[in-house]
Amino acid sequence: xKRIVAGVLSAALLTFSVQTQAAEGKALPDYTWxxxxxxxxxxxxAMQRGYQVYREVCAGCHAMRLVAxxxxxxxxxxxxxxxxxxxxxxxxxxxxxxxxxFERAGRPADRFPSPFPNDKAAAAANGGxxxxxxxxxxxxxxxxxxxxxxxxxxxxxDPPAGFEILEGQNYNSYFPGNRIAMAAPLDDDAVExxxxxxxxxxxxxxxxxxxxxxxxxxxLEQRKQMGIKVVLxxxxxxxxxxxxxxxxxxxxx
Amino acid sequence: xxxxxxPSHGGDGETRRDFLxxxxxxxxxxxxxxxxxxxxxxxxxxxxxxxxxxSEVDLEPIELGQRITVTWRGNPVxxxxxxPARIEEARAVPLDDLPDPETDEARVQRAEWLVMVxxxxxLGCIPKGQKQxxxxxxxxxxxxxxxxxxxxxxxxxxxxxxxxxxxxxxxNFVDDTNILIG
Amino acid sequence: MSDFQxxxxxxxxxxxxxxxxxxxxxxxxxxYPTPKNLSYWWNFGSLAGLALVILMVTGIVLAMQYTAHxxxxxxxxxxxxxxxxxxxxxxxxxxxxxxxxxxVVYIHIFRGMYYGxxxxxxxxxxxxxxxxxxxxxxxxxxxxxxxxxQMSFWGAKVITSLFxxxxxxxEDIVIWLWGxxxxxxxxxxxxxxxxxxxxxxxxxxxxxxxxxxxxxxxxNPLGIDTKGPQDSIPFHPYYTVKDLYGMAVFLVFFAAAxxxxxxxxxxxxxxxxxxxxVTPAHIVPEWYFLPFYAILRxxxxxxxxxxxKLIGVILMFGSILVLLILPWLDRSPVRSSxxxxxHKQLFWVFVADCVVLGWVGANPxxxxxxxxxxxxxxxxxxxFFVILPLLSVLERTRPLPSSIGEPxxxxxxxxxxxxxxxxxxx
Numbered sequence: 001x002k003r004i005v006a007g008v009l010s011a012a013l014l015t016f017s018v019q020t021q022a023a024e025g026k027a028l029p030d031y032t033w034x035x036x037x038x039x040x041x042x043x044x045x046a047m048q049r050g051y052q053v054y055r056e057v058c059a060g061c062h063a064m065r066l067v068a069x070x071x072x073x074x075x076x077x078x079x080x081x082x083x084x085x086x087x088x089x090x091x092x093x094x095x096x097x098x099x100x101x102f103e104r105a106g107r108p109a110d111r112f113p114s115p116f117p118n119d120k121a122a123a124a125a126n127g128g129x130x131x132x133x134x135x136x137x138x139x140x141x142x143x144x145x146x147x148x149x150x151x152x153x154x155x156x157x158d159p160p161a162g163f164e165i166l167e168g169q170n171y172n173s174y175f176p177g178n179r180i181a182m183a184a185p186l187d188d189d190a191v192e193x194x195x196x197x198x199x200x201x202x203x204x205x206x207x208x209x210x211x212x213x214x215x216x217x218x219x220l221e222q223r224k225q226m227g228i229k230v231v232l233x234x235x236x237x238x239x240x241x242x243x244x245x246x247x248x249x250x251x252x253x
Numbered sequence: 254x255x256x257x258x259x260p261s262h263g264g265d266g267e268t269r270r271d272f273l274x275x276x277x278x279x280x281x282x283x284x285x286x287x288x289x290x291x292x293x294x295x296x297x298x299x300x301x302x303x304x305x306x307x308s309e310v311d312l313e314p315i316e317l318g319q320r321i322t323v324t325w326r327g328n329p330v331x332x333x334x335x336x337p338a339r340i341e342e343a344r345a346v347p348l349d350d351l352p353d354p355e356t357d358e359a360r361v362q363r364a365e366w367l368v369m370v371x372x373x374x375x376l377g378c379i380p381k382g383q384k385q386x387x388x389x390x391x392x393x394x395x396x397x398x399x400x401x402x403x404x405x406x407x408x409x410x411x412x413x414x415x416x417x418x419x420x421x422x423x424x425n426f427v428d429d430t431n432i433l434i435g
Numbered sequence: 436m437s438d439f440q441x442x443x444x445x446x447x448x449x450x451x452x453x454x455x456x457x458x459x460x461x462x463x464x465x466x467y468p469t470p471k472n473l474s475y476w477w478n479f480g481s482l483a484g485l486a487l488v489i490l491m492v493t494g495i496v497l498a499m500q501y502t503a504h505x506x507x508x509x510x511x512x513x514x515x516x517x518x519x520x521x522x523x524x525x526x527x528x529x530x531x532x533x534x535x536x537x538x539v540v541y542i543h544i545f546r547g548m549y550y551g552x553x554x555x556x557x558x559x560x561x562x563x564x565x566x567x568x569x570x571x572x573x574x575x576x577x578x579x580x581x582x583x584x585q586m587s588f589w590g591a592k593v594i595t596s597l598f599x600x601x602x603x604x605x606e607d608i609v610i611w612l613w614g615x616x617x618x619x620x621x622x623x624x625x626x627x628x629x630x631x632x633x634x635x636x637x638x639x640x641x642x643x644x645x646x647x648x649x650x651x652x653x654x655n656p657l658g659i660d661t662k663g664p665q666d667s668i669p670f671h672p673y674y675t676v677k678d679l680y681g682m683a684v685f686l687v688f689f690a691a692a693x694x695x696x697x698x699x700x701x702x703x704x705x706x707x708x709x710x711x712x713v714t715p716a717h718i719v720p721e722w723y724f725l726p727f728y729a730i731l732r733x734x735x736x737x738x739x740x741x742x743x744k745l746i747g748v749i750l751m752f753g754s755i756l757v758l759l760i761l762p763w764l765d766r767s768p769v770r771s772s773x774x775x776x777x778h779k780q781l782f783w784v785f786v787a788d789c790v791v792l793g794w795v796g797a798n799p800x801x802x803x804x805x806x807x808x809x810x811x812x813x814x815x816x817x818x819f820f821v822i823l824p825l826l827s828v829l830e831r832t833r834p835l836p837s838s839i840g841e842p843x844x845x846x847x848x849x850x851x852x853x854x855x856x857x858x859x860x861x
Contacts, residue, residue: 066510140707226524237281238680300518
C-alpha cells in the first residue's frame with residue numbers, strides 16, 4: 001500500500017516538473033552556463049561582449065530601465081570607462097531654473113536611457129508591439145537564459161508548411177505561439193567585437209544572454225559565495241547541536 | 254545553555270559536555286550576530302543614494318553680492334559671490350574670536366565664491382540670510398532663527414549655541430563658471 | 436509564592452516583582468512536563484514559530500524600503516534587489532520564508548492528523564491551529580500582490596473575483612474589496628496595510644494556541660495520555676535542545692533554497708511588471724494554494740440553483756473549514772494511527788490525494804486534469820465525511836500499551852520513519 005502511494009507521489013512530482021516546461025513551445029536546448037550551479041560565476045569577457053551587443057543592436061528598441069551605468073563596474077570596467085559609456089548617452093534632466101526640461105550627457109549614476117519616451121510611443125514605432133524591457137528578461141521567462149539564447153540563435157526558422165505568418169510577424173520556434181514581432185536581430189558579424197572574438201550569431205546570442213542574466217540577477221555571485229559559507233556554517237552548527245542533544249538525552253534512563 | 258539542569262557526571266565526560274555547550278552557544282551567538290548585520294546594514298544609504306552624491310552648478314548667472322541656494326544630497330547648499338568688502342571683513346577677524354577657529358582662506362577655493370552646506374550645525378535648521386530682507390545676524394552673515402546662532406561672512410559661528418562653522422562640502426571648479434559639488 | 440529557584444540576586448529581584456522567569460520555566464522550561472517519546476515530527480511547531488519570526492523580522496525591514504503604489508511598487512522591489520545593502524538577501528529570505536512556513540505548517544498539520552492530535556481534549560488547540568492556517572493564507576495571498584508583478588496582479592484579480600460568486604451582493608463585495616472597478620492602487624495599499632497587520636494577529640492566535648497546548652500538554656506518537664512522572668520529562672533541557680537542533684537543520688535547507696534556488700518556488704511571470712491589459716497564459720497561485728485552487732476549478736456544472744462558480748468557492752473554503760469539525764468527524768477513541776491499521780493507510784492516501792490536487796492545480800483546467808481534479812475533490816471530502824465517520828465505527832484498532840513507559844512489543848512497528856526513533860529512549 002505504502003509503496004503504491006509513494007509511487008503515485010513521485011509520479012505526480014515528476015509530471016509536475018515536466019509540465020512547467022511543456023507550455024512554452026519547443027523544448028529548449030541544454031545549454032551550460034558559467035553562472036549555473038552553486039559555484040557559478042559570471043564570465044566578465046562574455047558580459048562585456050554582451051553589453052556591446054545590447055548597446056549596438058538591442059538598445060535601439062529595448063529599454064533596460066533598471067540598470068544604471070555605475071552597475072557596469074560589475075562587468076570589469078573601471079571608473080573612466082563607465083564615465084565614457086555614460087557620456088555617450090543623452091539623458092533628459094530638469095526642470096531647470098526656467099522650468100524647462102533639458103538634455104545633458106549621461107553620468108554614471110544615470111540609468112540606461114530608454115529608446116522611447118513611453119510604452120505607447122514604443123508600440124507605435126514598432127507596429128503595435130511594445131519591445132519588452134530587458135532588465136529582468138533572463139528571470140522573467142521559464143528557464144530564462146536558455147530561452148533567450150535559443151530564441152535569438154536558433155529560433156528563427158522557416159515556418160512549417162501551412163503555418164500562417166502575417167505582415168509584421170516572424171516565425172520563431174521557441175517563442176510561445178511561434179509568431180514574434182521582432183525580426184531576427186542578430187546576423188553573423190552584426191557587431192565587431194572589441195576583443196576580436198568572431199561575432200557568430202550563436203556567440204552573440206550567448207554573450208548577450210550572459211549580460212542579461214547579470215542585469216536580471218546582479219547579486220548572483222555574492223549570493224552564491226555567501227551561500228556556501230552560510231550553509232557550511234549551518235551544517236557544522238547542526239552537527240554540534242546534534243552532539244549536544246545526544247549528550248543531554250544520554251542522561252535519560 | 255543547559256548546564257544547570259543536568260546532574261553532573263564528573264570527570265572527562267563533564268569537560269567534554271561543557272565544551273560542547275560552549276561551542277554550541279558560541280556558534281549560535283556568532284550565527285545570530287551574522288544574521289543581524291544584513292538587517293542593520295540595509296538601513297544604511299543604498300547604492301543608488303550614494304551614487305547621486307554630486308550636483309553640478311552653473312555660476313555664470315550669479316551677480317556680485319548675490320546668494321543662491323542649490324540642493325545637494327537633499328540639503329541646501331549656500332553659494333555666495335562675495336563682494337571684496339565682505340571678503341576683507343571675513344579675513345580681518347582674529348582667530349581668537351572664533352569658537353571654531355578656521356581662516357577664511359581655508360574655507361574657500363576662490364575668494365569670491367563661498368560654498369557651504371546651509372544647515373545650522375546646532376540642530377539642523379536652515380539659517381536665514383539667503384533672501385533679500387532676511388536677518389543676517391550680528392556679523393552680517395547668516396542667522397539661525399531656531400536657537401539664535403549667528404554666522405559671519407565666511408559662514409563661521411560667532412555667537413549662539415551652534416558648535417561648528419557651516420560645513421564646506423567637497424567641491425571643485427570644473428571650469429571658471431561651473432562647480433561640481435560632491 | 437514562586438517555585439522558581441535561583442541564587443542570582445538580579446533575577447531574584449525581577450522575579451519578585453514580575454514572575455517572568457517562573458512563567459518561562461512553566462512554559463518552555465523544567466516545570467513543563469512533556470511526553471518522553473516525542474519524535475522529530477514534533478519539531479515542526481517550533482519550526483513554524485522560527486519561520487514566522489524570520490518572516491516578520493525581514494518583513495519589517497523590507498517595509499522600510501518598499502513603496503506601496505502601483506507606479507513604484509515593482510521598481511521599489513527591484514531597488515531592494517539591486518541597490519539596498521543586502522536587500523537581495525532580505526527579500527529572498529522573505530520570499531522563500533513564506534514557502535518554508537507553509538512547508539513546516541503543512542507537515543505540522545499532517546502530523547496532527549496522523550497521530551490524532553485533534554481529538555479530545557485538544558479540539559480547541561486544533562481549531563486555533565486552523566485559524567492560524569487561515570490567517571497565514573490571507574497574509575501570504577496579500578503579500579504576493581505587493582511586488583506588483585503579473586502574477587501578483589492577476590492572482591489578486593482572480594481570487595478577489597471569487598467573491599462575485601455570492602448571490603445578489605457579490606459584485607458589490609468585489610468592488611468594495613478593490614476600492615475601485617479593478618485591482619488598482621487602493622487595492623495595493625489596503626493589501627500592504629493588512630499584510631503588515633495580519634502577522635501580528637497571527638502571533639496573537641499562536642499565543643492562545645500554545646496556551647491551549649499547555650492545558651493538556653503535547654500529544655505523542657502513541658496517542659495515549661501520560662500516566663505519571665515516569666512518562667514525561669521536563670521540556671528544558673530535553674526538548675529545548677532538540678528543538679534547537681531541529682531549527683539548525685531546518686536552516687540548512689532554508690539557506691540552501693535562499694542562496695542557491697531562490698526563485699525555484701516562484702513564477703517567472705512575476706518578474707514582469709503588472710499589466711492590467713494583458714493576462715498571462717497560465718495564472719497559477721503559489722504552490723501552497725494549488726490543491727485548493729484545483730478544488731475551486733473542479734466544479735464546472737451548476738447544481739440546482741447554485742452556479743458552478745459559487746459551488747467552487749464554497750468547496751474551496753469548505754476544504755479548509757472542514758478541518759474545524761475534524762474532531763467530531765473522526766469519533767475513534769484511539770488517537771494514534773499506530774494503533775489504527777486502516778486509518779494509517781487511508782491517511783497516506785489522503786496525503787497523496789492532496790499532492791494530486793496540487794498537481795492538478797498547476798495544470799490547465801481541461802481534460803484530463805479536470806477529471807482527475809474532480810475525482811480528487813470528491814475523495815478529499817469523502818475522506819472527511821464518509822471515510823472517517825465510518826472508520827470510527829468499523830475499524831478494529833490494535834490494543835494500546837498501558838503507558839508510555841511500557842515498551843510496545845507488538846502492533847506498533849515503525850510508522851512514519853523517524854516516528855520509531857523516540858522509542859529508543861523509552
